[in-house]
Amino acid sequence: MKIEDYELLLKLNEVGTIRGTAKAILISQPAVTQRLKYIEEYFEESIFIRTPKKLVLTPAGEMILSHARKVVDQEEVIKSSLAQSSEEVQGTLSIACSSLVSQRFLPSILADYTKEFPKVAIDLVTGISEDIKRGHKNYHVCIIRGEKLKDSVCTNLFDDPLYIFDTEPFPKNKLKERPLISFKSDDSMHELVDNWLYHHQDEIKPVKTIRVDQIETCKQFMKQGLGMGVLPKSVSDSMMDEFPHISMKLNGERVTRDTWVCYQEGVRKLPQVDQFISAVLSENFL
Structure with missing residues (x-):
């Protein structure tokens, strides 16, 4: 089993349909179906029941999904630890960003950032700020519009x-x-x-x-x-x-609509995150 297989299971459970998952991860629907079939054959168990509306976890599927979460979380922890201990800026940078900011401002910021730190892998999710706020703890950095996050370190970028x-x-x-x-x-x-x-x-x-x-x-x-x-x-x-x-x-x-960069306390100890936040804070938006 590859880490991508566990990530696929988590995405299938999150989205609820094979078609929606294929669209979200930008691969074909038959490819998702084939990978799920391989995973179920590997565990020798059915993981999802296909209903007309959505995928439903089987009891065995619940156990396998719990294992998948642990595997993905542990992978992220070791990557972050390695990035923090390395002199060179590397590792994964996960960003959740408001659609407006991601279209208007983020491309130029990331272009400069990836040029300076080519070994950093960018994991970017864009969408409505309300949706980002609900899952903000899943990302290193959130750039949102409207109200700031109450349980995070937040800095106003522009009004x-x-x-x-x-x-x-x-x-x-x-x-x-x-x-x-x-x-x-x-x-x-x-x-x-x-x-x-x-x-x-x-x-x-x-x-x-x-x-x-x-x-x-x-x-x-x-x-x-x-x-x-x-x-x-x-x-x-x-x-x-x-x-x-x-x-x-x-x-x-x-x-006005306030725009904020928000992150969890202590996350700037990761060099790739600290460098990105510094780049965002130094940007002249308006």
């Missing part, structure tokens, strides 16, 4: 002001009624927007909401005149001179 854009002007002393284009984000972002709209209901009234999956889709829909879009400054600098917009403010203060 991202919010603007509302449209292809049509924002008239003064007149109610603006337009569709609102909303992209998939965590609850804290939607709460900021809803709160601002509540306090400006005499000025702006969304007649309906168009929900899209990504922030880039929201931008393109707005540019085509389908409605208003609330966008952070970090992804809308080039639009300031092209489209009507207003800065979102409450009580004279800008409404």
Whole structure:
């Protein structure tokens, strides 16, 4: 059994389907099925029951999965210990990063980092900050938006002001009624927007909401005149001179999305983690 086989079992249990797991680890569905068959033949036990909705662990599967977790955890511990004792920066660096930050800022940071430390293996997960927060202890470093993690060391990277854009002007002393284009984000972002709209209901009234999956889709829909879009400054600098917009403010203060780098106490003893955090903290984001 290879460490990758144990990692596959953990991913299958996490995702719940062979198709979803294949998509998550970027290999074909038949390849996942074949590897699972090999693992079950190795243990001479069925690990999962295939139901129409998801994979369900058998009693033997629960025991094997528990063993898999220990093997993967022990592998990570020995890698980290070796990296910490080595003069050369190496080992694995696990990062969970907000989708916006991973698309806009992280590529250049990692390009410089991997050039300087080519022996460090990067394990990167991107997604919505709420999802990252739930599993934050599984990563060395988390870069999240919204509220910071309460049980971690957190440093503010930048405050991202919010603007509302449209292809049509924002008239003064007149109610603006337009569709609102909303992209998939965590609850804290939607709460900021809803709160601002509540306090400006005499000025702006969304007649309906168009929900899209990504922030880039929201931008393109707005540019085509389908409605208003609330966008952070970090992804809308080039639009300031092209489209009507207003800065979102409450009580004279800008409404912003905070961005944080968070990690567990003591993790900076690992050289590869310390160097990455230092690189992130030295970056000029906005």
